[in-house]
Amino acid sequence: MEDNRGKKIILAHGSGGSLTRRLIEEVFAGAFANELLAPLNDQAVFAMPKSQVAFTTDSYVINPIFFPGGDIGKLSVCGTVNDLAVGGAKPLYMSAGFIIEEGLDIDDLKKVVESMAKEARAQGVSIVTGDTKVVERGKGDKLFINTAGIGVVQDGLSLSPTLIRPGDAVIVSGTIGDHGIAVMTKRAGIEMEVPVESDCASLWALVSDMLGAGGCIKAMRDATRGGVATVLNEFAISSGTTIVIDENLLPVKDAVTGACELLGFDPLSLANEGKLVAVVSGESAGRVLAAMKKNPLGVDAAIIGVVEGAASGADGAGAKGRLLMETRIGNRRIIDMPSGEQLPRIC
Amino acid sequence: MEDNRGKKIILAHGSGGSLTRRLIEEVFAGAFANELLAPLNDQAVFAMPKSQVAFTTDSYVINPIFFPGGDIGKLSVCGTVNDLAVGGAKPLYMSAGFIIEEGLDIDDLKKVVESMAKEARAQGVSIVTGDTKVVERGKGDKLFINTAGIGVVQDGLSLSPTLIRPGDAVIVSGTIGDHGIAVMTKRAGIEMEVPVESDCASLWALVSDMLGAGGCIKAMRDATRGGVATVLNEFAISSGTTIVIDENLLPVKDAVTGACELLGFDPLSLANEGKLVAVVSGESAGRVLAAMKKNPLGVDAAIIGVVEGAASGADGAGAKGRLLMETRIGNRRIIDMPSGEQLPRIC
Numbered sequence: 001m002e003d004n005r006g007k008k009i010i011l012a013h014g015s016g017g018s019l020t021r022r023l024i025e026e027v028f029a030g031a032f033a034n035e036l037l038a039p040l041n042d043q044a045v046f047a048m049p050k051s052q053v054a055f056t057t058d059s060y061v062i063n064p065i066f067f068p069g070g071d072i073g074k075l076s077v078c079g080t081v082n083d084l085a086v087g088g089a090k091p092l093y094m095s096a097g098f099i100i101e102e103g104l105d106i107d108d109l110k111k112v113v114e115s116m117a118k119e120a121r122a123q124g125v126s127i128v129t130g131d132t133k134v135v136e137r138g139k140g141d142k143l144f145i146n147t148a149g150i151g152v153v154q155d156g157l158s159l160s161p162t163l164i165r166p167g168d169a170v171i172v173s174g175t176i177g178d179h180g181i182a183v184m185t186k187r188a189g190i191e192m193e194v195p196v197e198s199d200c201a202s203l204w205a206l207v208s209d210m211l212g213a214g215g216c217i218k219a220m221r222d223a224t225r226g227g228v229a230t231v232l233n234e235f236a237i238s239s240g241t242t243i244v245i246d247e248n249l250l251p252v253k254d255a256v257t258g259a260c261e262l263l264g265f266d267p268l269s270l271a272n273e274g275k276l277v278a279v280v281s282g283e284s285a286g287r288v289l290a291a292m293k294k295n296p297l298g299v300d301a302a303i304i305g306v307v308e309g310a311a312s313g314a315d316g317a318g319a320k321g322r323l324l325m326e327t328r329i330g331n332r333r334i335i336d337m338p339s340g341e342q343l344p345r346i347c
Numbered sequence: 348m349e350d351n352r353g354k355k356i357i358l359a360h361g362s363g364g365s366l367t368r369r370l371i372e373e374v375f376a377g378a379f380a381n382e383l384l385a386p387l388n389d390q391a392v393f394a395m396p397k398s399q400v401a402f403t404t405d406s407y408v409i410n411p412i413f414f415p416g417g418d419i420g421k422l423s424v425c426g427t428v429n430d431l432a433v434g435g436a437k438p439l440y441m442s443a444g445f446i447i448e449e450g451l452d453i454d455d456l457k458k459v460v461e462s463m464a465k466e467a468r469a470q471g472v473s474i475v476t477g478d479t480k481v482v483e484r485g486k487g488d489k490l491f492i493n494t495a496g497i498g499v500v501q502d503g504l505s506l507s508p509t510l511i512r513p514g515d516a517v518i519v520s521g522t523i524g525d526h527g528i529a530v531m532t533k534r535a536g537i538e539m540e541v542p543v544e545s546d547c548a549s550l551w552a553l554v555s556d557m558l559g560a561g562g563c564i565k566a567m568r569d570a571t572r573g574g575v576a577t578v579l580n581e582f583a584i585s586s587g588t589t590i591v592i593d594e595n596l597l598p599v600k601d602a603v604t605g606a607c608e609l610l611g612f613d614p615l616s617l618a619n620e621g622k623l624v625a626v627v628s629g630e631s632a633g634r635v636l637a638a639m640k641k642n643p644l645g646v647d648a649a650i651i652g653v654v655e656g657a658a659s660g661a662d663g664a665g666a667k668g669r670l671l672m673e674t675r676i677g678n679r680r681i682i683d684m685p686s687g688e689q690l691p692r693i694c
Contacts, residue, residue: 010688011688011691012686012687012688014572014688014691014692015572015573015685015686015687015688015689015691016571016572016573016577016618016685017572017573017577017616017684017685017686017687017688018683018684018685018686019686019687020572020573021581021684039507039509039585041434041507042403042430042433042434042568042569043401043402043403043430043431043433043434043436043498044401044402044403045399045400045401045402045434045436045500046399046400046402047397047398047399047400048395048397048398048399048400049397050394050395050396050397051394051395052392052393052394052395053392053393053394053395053497054390054391054392055390055391055392055393055440055442055475055476055497056389056390056391056442056476057442057443057444057476057477057478057493057495058444058478059444059445059446059478059480059493060480061446061480061482063486083389083390084390086389086390087388087389087390087392089390089392093402095402095403095404095495096404097404097405097406097444097493097495098406099406099408099446099491128402129402129403129404130404131404131405131406131493133406133407133408133491133692134691135408135488135491135691135692136691136692138485139410139487139488140486140487140488140491141482141486141487144446144480144482144487144491146404146406146444146478146493146495148404148442148444148493148495150400150402150497151390153392160386160388162386221389222389224363225361225362225363225364225367226362226363226364226367230363230364234368238386269364271363336365337364337365337368338362338363338364338365339359339362339364339365339366340359340362340364340366341357341358341359341361341362341364342362344358344361344362344481344482344483345361345480345482345483
């Protein structure tokens, strides 16, 4: 392997010619090594069993590309694994598209790629096809990554927020807001007494345990951009219910609470990268929660609320979904979907 | 539908909150309308037959986003359809990831999205899942799009450049260099007597006719970045053969030849977005070519060369692949893989 210390990405690395081929062979092919990728064709071909398939994509534009608890590479695997996992799908294959700004250190690219490879290996996911583009300095920002993922949905499983009914319980898989605070403090150069690390993690193992608990899971979603507030608003809208959460039950690290109070953020709207929200039937909530708490990814899991029926509109029209929070001082307030942009490029 | 004239993308459109949801509903969901996308979950779930599946991805960073003969939206569908098609796969499903620079006209985004939707519909491809990110002004360039595609490979079909053998014929599906010259002249503001349009087109229909011709197709690739010279160098390397093409047989439009002479480009290295190169057994070349010429996408198809055995290395080691061209004046010269960057951001 060549010594790339101090070497930078140049436009010709995106030409499709010999420098592109060399970059692929030196940086990508070795790290992602698998027999489907090895021919370096423009497509990977593999056998799929007859089944329900889940397909998802996300682009990652996080700034900075290295942050406490992770980097854009790990994130680009975890995020796409999680979009499959919350659909009840075991992640199998992934694509990776890189948009690189001219001038990026090749060593930084390698670190990111190795981090992707490590996380993919740990999850049993093969990165089987990819693409590299280079844009001029000032027309990108170091590195953007897109991943798309394919997974197989467990037989007979059907998850959808439209299945949510009054009486269901709302579970969050752990402490909220960690990723948002980790990235924000790093970006702002704020030194914290107790540094907060991103929760960036792949959740399929947790979801697998949840599905195995024999409960009735209605819907799951990972609470990334827009946080738990966005997920629960979307669940309420899709199901036409009122979801009521209890502020006292929200798992939030002290350091995150402190940073939020200082900086004026709401942990409910902050991004997470290793937390999911699940709505499960009331009677099976205990069983699902117990299974979650046995998994290292769910030790801080908690039931944070319940689903209530929604009053229909004043004109007698269909019920409108909404999210309410029972506050520490005992009143209920509406939690809207966040409308502005608190922290651009958080993922 | 809201009137978006003059409205611009702002950072909050990428927040994951209510503005993101509105953008998705107003711009993407309607244009791509299909029942798999409609629930707007973070993943699409669909049944796949038990089969060989092809999976591919490309990011599109072309500048400008509107060019003669197409736009980044049409390109982002055609390019990914073509990567599946040349793998012998009928394209079925696609994902779409948008990285938008703050300040983009929402109307421009809509035009691009409608163009994607139109091409996808024409190809029978469903865009079933997607993602939208917004980056600050000066950290992107108007719009980057990533698409990933899933297709089903025709039963029993096996294509690979390693199958290429001496005696095989090399076919190109039409005139070369059109896309490169169209984008380059548009970018440079050069007015041409006979304007050249990009050949941007989806090639599955052509490939389907080729596969139906009953010949023996060894390998296919669409000749995008790096052009025909790159594809044939890669084929020669993978198969350890010498590929010899004939300059007199290359289909090149007069206007493209003229522009190349004027500007110092080689049509063999220029990008195409609707042309493929196929290597087929010598005995079936006529049959495959005839099938191609009956399809509107292949009327200018031509046999441009043959595969010869390669001499083994001076040390007796394995044969090294290379590409030669029989020139108009009758000698043979080596055509290397392009090593620099002629036209950055051509796709």
